[in-house]
Amino acid sequence: MKRIVVLGSTGSIGVQTLDVVRSLPDSFAVVGLAAGWNHGLLESQLAESSARMAWDRGGGGFRNGARRVSMEDMVTEPDVDLVMVATTGRAGLAPTLAALRAGKQVALANKEVIVMAGELVTETAREHGAALLPVDSEPSAIWQCLRGEELPARKLILTASGGPFRTRPLAEIAGATPDEALAHPTWAMGRKISVDSATLMNKGFEVIECRWLFSVPYERIEVVVHPQSVVHSMVELADGSVKAQLGPPDMRLPIQHALSYPDRLANATLPRFSALDAASLTFEPLDEQRYPCFPLALEAGRLGGTYPAVLSAADEVAVQRFLDGRIGFGDIHAVVAGVLDRHETGGDASLEAVLAADDWARREIGEAVRA
Amino acid sequence: MKRIVVLGSTGSIGVQTLDVVRSLPDSFAVVGLAAGWNHGLLESQLAESSARMAWDRGGGGFRNGARRVSMEDMVTEPDVDLVMVATTGRAGLAPTLAALRAGKQVALANKEVIVMAGELVTETAREHGAALLPVDSEPSAIWQCLRGEELPARKLILTASGGPFRTRPLAEIAGATPDEALAHPTWAMGRKISVDSATLMNKGFEVIECRWLFSVPYERIEVVVHPQSVVHSMVELADGSVKAQLGPPDMRLPIQHALSYPDRLANATLPRFSALDAASLTFEPLDEQRYPCFPLALEAGRLGGTYPAVLSAADEVAVQRFLDGRIGFGDIHAVVAGVLDRHETGGDASLEAVLAADDWARREIGEAVRA
Numbered sequence: 001m002k003r004i005v006v007l008g009s010t011g012s013i014g015v016q017t018l019d020v021v022r023s024l025p026d027s028f029a030v031v032g033l034a035a036g037w038n039h040g041l042l043e044s045q046l047a048e049s050s051a052r053m054a055w056d057r058g059g060g061g062f063r064n065g066a067r068r069v070s071m072e073d074m075v076t077e078p079d080v081d082l083v084m085v086a087t088t089g090r091a092g093l094a095p096t097l098a099a100l101r102a103g104k105q106v107a108l109a110n111k112e113v114i115v116m117a118g119e120l121v122t123e124t125a126r127e128h129g130a131a132l133l134p135v136d137s138e139p140s141a142i143w144q145c146l147r148g149e150e151l152p153a154r155k156l157i158l159t160a161s162g163g164p165f166r167t168r169p170l171a172e173i174a175g176a177t178p179d180e181a182l183a184h185p186t187w188a189m190g191r192k193i194s195v196d197s198a199t200l201m202n203k204g205f206e207v208i209e210c211r212w213l214f215s216v217p218y219e220r221i222e223v224v225v226h227p228q229s230v231v232h233s234m235v236e237l238a239d240g241s242v243k244a245q246l247g248p249p250d251m252r253l254p255i256q257h258a259l260s261y262p263d264r265l266a267n268a269t270l271p272r273f274s275a276l277d278a279a280s281l282t283f284e285p286l287d288e289q290r291y292p293c294f295p296l297a298l299e300a301g302r303l304g305g306t307y308p309a310v311l312s313a314a315d316e317v318a319v320q321r322f323l324d325g326r327i328g329f330g331d332i333h334a335v336v337a338g339v340l341d342r343h344e345t346g347g348d349a350s351l352e353a354v355l356a357a358d359d360w361a362r363r364e365i366g367e368a369v370r371a
Numbered sequence: 372m373k374r375i376v377v378l379g380s381t382g383s384i385g386v387q388t389l390d391v392v393r394s395l396p397d398s399f400a401v402v403g404l405a406a407g408w409n410h411g412l413l414e415s416q417l418a419e420s421s422a423r424m425a426w427d428r429g430g431g432g433f434r435n436g437a438r439r440v441s442m443e444d445m446v447t448e449p450d451v452d453l454v455m456v457a458t459t460g461r462a463g464l465a466p467t468l469a470a471l472r473a474g475k476q477v478a479l480a481n482k483e484v485i486v487m488a489g490e491l492v493t494e495t496a497r498e499h500g501a502a503l504l505p506v507d508s509e510p511s512a513i514w515q516c517l518r519g520e521e522l523p524a525r526k527l528i529l530t531a532s533g534g535p536f537r538t539r540p541l542a543e544i545a546g547a548t549p550d551e552a553l554a555h556p557t558w559a560m561g562r563k564i565s566v567d568s569a570t571l572m573n574k575g576f577e578v579i580e581c582r583w584l585f586s587v588p589y590e591r592i593e594v595v596v597h598p599q600s601v602v603h604s605m606v607e608l609a610d611g612s613v614k615a616q617l618g619p620p621d622m623r624l625p626i627q628h629a630l631s632y633p634d635r636l637a638n639a640t641l642p643r644f645s646a647l648d649a650a651s652l653t654f655e656p657l658d659e660q661r662y663p664c665f666p667l668a669l670e671a672g673r674l675g676g677t678y679p680a681v682l683s684a685a686d687e688v689a690v691q692r693f694l695d696g697r698i699g700f701g702d703i704h705a706v707v708a709g710v711l712d713r714h715e716t717g718g719d720a721s722l723e724a725v726l727a728a729d730d731w732a733r734r735e736i737g738e739a740v741r742a
Contacts, residue, residue, distance in 0.1 A: 144612060148519015150635065157646055224646045234617070234646065239635040241515060241624055242644040246605070246613040253612055264521065264610040273613040275528055275595045275605065275654040283646040 002259065003079050005032035005053070007071055007095055008086035010041040012190040013109040013135065013251060017084050018045060020256045023269040028259060032074045033066075036091075053077065075099035082259060084135070085110045088192050089316045090358055093117060097351070100130040107258035109135035112316065115205045115301075116309035117354045118212035132213065133258040137187075138206050139213055140254035141232035141245035149243075152215050155236035158206055159226035160286060161186050163198040166227060170290060174330025178323050186229035186249045195319045199332055200286070204297020208308055211301065218302055223294070225284040230273070247273050292333045296340070305345040306357035313361035314339040339364050373630065374450050376403035376424070378442055378466055379457035381412040383561040384480040384506065384622060388455050389416060391627045394640040399630060403445045404437075407462075424448065446470035453630065455506070456481045459563050460687045461729055464488060468722070471501040478629035480506035483687065486576045486672075487680035488725045489583035503584065504629040508558075509577050510584055511625035512603035512616035520614075523586050526607035529577055530597035531657060532557050534569040537598060541661060545701025549694050557600035557620045566690045570703055571657070575668020579679055582672065589673055594665070596655040601644070618644050663704045667711070676716040677728035684732035685710040710735050 004021065008014045014035070021028040032053035035042040039058045046054055046064045053074050054066040062068070075083045075095050082105040085092045092110035099106045101124060108114060114121050125132040134140050138158045146153060164183050165173050181198040182191060189197070196202035207221050229249040236242050247253050248271040256267060288295045293315075300311035314336040321327045327335065339361050345353075375392065379385045385406070392399040403424035406413040410429045417425055417435045424445045425437035432439070446454045446466050453476040456463045463481035470477045472495060479485060485492050496503040505511050509529050517524060535554050536544050552569040553562060560568065567573035578592050603625075605615040618624050619642040627638060659666045664686075671682035685707040692698045698706065710732050716724075 145614065154637075222646075226646075231615075236644065237635050238637050239624065239627060239631070240618065240638070240641050240643050241628065241635065242617040243516065244602075244615045244617055246615055247611065253610065256610060257612065260610070264608050264612065266525075266609050267611070270611050272611050273607065275593075275597075276656055279654055281652040283650055285647055 001026070002028050002081045003031045004028055004082050004084060004259065005034070005074055005080050006030060006084045006086060007034045007075070007092060008036070008088065008110065009033040009045055010035040010038040011086055011088065012188070013086035013255065014084070016252050017086060017255050017259070018049070019269075020252050020259060020267070022048075023267055024256075024260075024265055027265055031079060032069065032077070034071045034074060034087075036087075071095040072098040075104060076102040080104055082107060084255075084259070085113065086135075088112065088190065090116060090313065093354075096121060097124055100124045100132065101128050103128050103130045105131045105133060105261075107133045107135050107255075109255075111136055111205050111209050112312045114209045114212055116312045116358060117349065117351065118208060118308065119349050120351060120354065122212045131261075133261055134209070134213055135254055135258045136206060136209070137249070137251065137254050138233040139210055140257055142210060142214060142235055144245045144257065145233070145235040145243040146214065149235075149237055153235045154220065154238055154240070156210050156214060156216050156221045157234035157236065157242070158203065158210065158221065158223045159229070159231050159233055159283075160200060160203045160223055161197070161229045162225040162227055162284070163200065165198055165290070166225065173290070174328060176329040178325070181322070181329055185227070187251075189251075191323060192316070192319055195322060195332075196315065198329070199293040200291035201293040201297055201315050201332075201336075203286075203291075204294045204301070205312070207298060208301040218298065223286050225286050226282065227284075228278065228281055230278050230281055246278075293336065296333065296337055300340055303345075305347040305349055306353050307340060307343060307345060309354045309357040310340055310343045310361040311336065313358040314365050317362055317365045335365055372397070373399050373452045374402045375399055375453050375455060375630065376405070376445055376451050377401060377455045377457060378405045378446070378463060379407070379459065379481065380404040380416055381406040381409035382457055382459065383559070384457035384626065385455070387623050388457060388626050388630070389420070390640075391623050391630060391638070392420075394638055395627070395631075395636055398636055402451055403440065403448070405442045405445060407458075442466040443469040446475060447473040451475055453478060455626075455630070456484065457506075459483065459561065461487060461684065464725075467492060468495055471495045471503065472499050474499050474501045476502045476504060476632075478504045478506050478626075480626075482507055482576050482580050483683045485580045485583055487683045487729060488720065488722065489579060489679065490720050491722055491725065493583045502632075504632055505580070505584055506625055506629045507577060507580070508620070508622065508625050509604040510581055511628055513581060513585060513606055515616045515628065516604070516606040516614040517585065520606075520608055524606045525591065525609055525611070527581050527585060527587050527592045528605035528607065528613070529574065529581065529592065529594045530600070530602050530604055530654075531571060531574045531594055532568070532600045533596040533598055533655070534571065536569055536661070537596065544661070545699060547700040549696070552693070552700055556598070558622075560622075562694060563687070563690055566693060566703075567686065569700070570664040571662035572664040572668055572686050572703075572707075574657075574662075575665045575672070576683070578669060579672040589669065594657050596657050597653065598655075599649065599652055601649050601652055617649070664707065667704065667708055671711055674716075676718040676720055677724050678711060678714060678716060680725045680728040681711055681714045681732040682707065684729040685736050688733055688736045706736060
């Protein structure tokens with residue numbers, strides 16, 4: 001029985017994490033839940049679960065009598081085995097570091113945390129012997145392919161669906177509406193990551209994530225467009241053999257894999273892969289003209305230091321403004337690129353430097369949009 | 372440095388095994404070679420290698436001064452680490468059992484050995500703590516996918532190219548010539564296995580092989596037609612996650628994997644996989660009407676006892692007669708099915724029973740063809 005804290009329990013990954021827990025009641029127990037502003041859903045999640053610790057941004061009490069505990073305190077409680085970090089943006093960084101320092105297993109769905117502070121997060125995990133487990137479908141696929149294999153891999157091959165604008169005429173992409181950007185062809189996800197998947201910023205984030213999780217340099221990470229989202233990613237091993245992990249596009253499987261690791265648990269509620277249903281799996285080159293945010297993310301990753309933190313913060317704000325109708329889809333790239341251009345860093349990637357860079361980017365983007 | 376004996380060194384797999392050894396001279400040394408009737412090629416292989424033991428069907432001496440040693444004696448020599456069994460038909464059975472009893476690693480390319488005596492071979496390996504390593508592309512793929520995973524798998528998904536007659540009008544298949552049957556669309560292989568790949572008898576053999584190698588019952592082994600031969604096979608794990616092994620259709624990679632196990636060695640002479648070159652991977656159901664030898668093989672496998680030995684022996688003779696122009700392509704199924712129909716077994720699968728059944732089938736098929 002693994003005792004779990006879910007941070008971001010009312011978001012898409014949080015809700016699906018609780019689905020997995022509900023379907024395997026003998027394997028998992030929820031001991032703490034934290035959310036943002038969705039107090040109503042958090043209350044109903046608390047009513048259903050055994051969690052006696054809770055937190056949300058609203059303040060005040062909880063009807064089931066759960067104790068209000070900050071995320072950073074919640075994750076370090078002695079009876080916590082695993083922390084699912086399913087927050088978005090920078091919110092997950094401090095609790096992730098706290099959980100790792102306490103030696104907990106950390107299932108990381110909030111990839112911005114590792115994008116903004118990849119070295120710090122992976123070093124902290126190493127120092128404290130804490131397991132950092134990917135939840136995202138692509139890094140999870142790579143992690144699964146590497147089970148039983150010697151590290152590092154010779155090459156990681158991440159797949160990208162290409163999002164809703166893969167075949168749209170180039171000239172029409174910049175004017176896409178939020179509804180169009182949110183209509184992902186294969187995955188049902190939260191709003192921020194759906195837009196990041198339309199720009200392919202998300203794929204750039206995953207490359208940065210994989211660079212840190214699997215210690216593979218950027219030049220050995222390849223991305224190919226795979227519109228069906230069935231091959232979740234591939235790994236080329238030392239002898240050239242390639243392994244892939246496949247499955248229907250459903251986040252509950254990688255979520256469960258992180259929760260149950262190192263075991264694999266049978267779960268009849270999960271959809272099953274069928275090669276005959278898959279029928280045809282195709283691969284195409286990634287067109288960087290169509291997805292300029294992708295090379296931008298990689299450039300920030302390669303520059304290192306606080307550039308990835310600036311990238312992540314600028315993207316978070318830009319996507320929110322796009323969703324609010326304040327900037328166009330095509331402006332997301334321009335805004336983020338502008339902020340990165342103006343950033344100066346001494347290469348320091350400490351927590352203080354990362355948070356300062358994040359703050360700086362948020363201030364800077366404010367001006368950028370007004371200009 | 373692994374010291375290797377190659378049985379069947381002048382056949383397709385034998386020659387490719389020596390290619391791999393040649394490309395990794397610091398990792399492998401050949402200490403013994405055995406062949407059938409191709410004395411000339413064996414002599415040149417001996418001249419190039421350090422092997423001091425040799426055998427062929429012709430008798431007589433060897434120019435490089437190698438000692439003539441029977442296959443069964445050769446494989447048990449103390450300085451042998453690994454035996455590559457790349458003979459065809461029943462010839463590999465006795466040396467395989469001898470090598471396993473001596474606790475050697477056995478890389479098994481001669482799948483008829485495990486088809487005819489699967490229980491005996493796997494039990495012998497278990498008793499003597501000897502490793503039985505698949506070489507065939509599909510079982511190798513499954514073995515690779517299972518590295519680091521708990522056994523048994525929930526499902527094995529073997530791929531089949533469908534061979535040269537996948538799209539030929541059904542009515543025209545029975546009259547196919549040997550040249551047509553040997554023209555495999557994706558793999559360059561020996562003559563026997565090429566014909567078996569045209570009938571898909573070979574895929575039935577692989578299902579039987581996998582049943583024994585991976586302890587998965589027949590009802591959990593699925594076969595799908597995958598014309599590109601890039602996905603070599605797949606495994607469904609306990610939680611429903613599917614892993615696949617991919618690569619260009621080149622036998623040297625699975626050969627090397629068996630030779631180097633548990634290590635993976637970089638080898639610049641091997642072709643590399645490219646997702647973009649693969650471009651499109653398709654999967655289709657296996658049409659049993661088109662490939663009646665496939666369900667026939669599975670039926671023999673399920674019946675167990677000496678049925679698989681009869682299947683293997685009858686197929687060996689029938690394919691040879693087809694290649695000799697004595698029977699038609701469509702007669703292969705009829706001949707093997709007829710012999711299996713007339714077989715009676717008490718379920719005994721001892722070495723004596725298996726060899727007796729093999730002898731009986733060869734006599735019986737002689738009469739069947741004359742009839």
